Amino acid sequence: MQTLLDILRKAGGWHPGLYVKIANPPYRELVIEAMDDSGPMGLPALSVTHYGLQNGDLMRDPEMCFELGLAGSTHLSPYYWLC
Known part of the structure; x- marks a missing residue:
């Protein structure tokens, strides 16, 4: 979860309309x-x-909120996950 917090910090923190897409070929x-x-x-x-x-x-596959x-x-506290 620390990685998600680091990405969020680099993206300017949580705000309405936050959208970050990270490419990591060959993965989705x-x-x-x-x-x-x-x-x-x-x-x-947040949805990840x-x-x-x-x-x-x-x-969405998988999704965590x-x-x-x-x-x-x-x-971050997880409250929803779907695999």
Whole structure:
């Protein structure tokens, strides 16, 4: 999770509209984006996923969602994952 926090810091921190795409051939691109809705504790939320095409549709595979907490120190708390 520290790597995600480092990427987030380099991208200027969490903000509405945050969208970061990281290419790492030959693997699928990693996409980190701010979510419109807050997480279950009302904190800012991030989606971290790989996108791929399935039957012509863009699909997330896998996807994890995190809340960004700032109390004490900056940390991520996972609350959703789909493989």
